[in-house]
Amino acid sequence: MKRISSVLSILIILGVIYWSFSDLKPTLPKKESFIKTGFSNYNALENVKNMSLKQHYVGSEEHANVQNNIVAALNKMGLETEIQTQTELNKK
Secondary structure (H helix, E strand, C coil), X not given: CHHHHHHHHXXXXXXXXXXXXXXXXXXXXXXXXXXXXXXXXXXXXXXXXXXXCCCCCCCCHHHHHHHHHHHHHHHHCXXXXXXXXCCCCCCC
16 A cells, blocks of 8 residues: 555656646747737747857858848837947957
């Protein structure tokens, strides 16, 4: 009887751990046309996936493309955007 209760306790603990982690995982709708205007988690995730396809370190051509895509998306949402450029020197 003690062995059965020990096994049952372990299964319950493992089930609770699995449930807690699966509950934290974000879910996205499968429909691509969920929201065409405004902000949508699906559209934001798609934009991030597209940005991560190529390296876009500062100063590269791809960095300028990513920057232009972000500005275009913000302008499409009706937000006013401004690109600021600044140079910083490290004196160490």
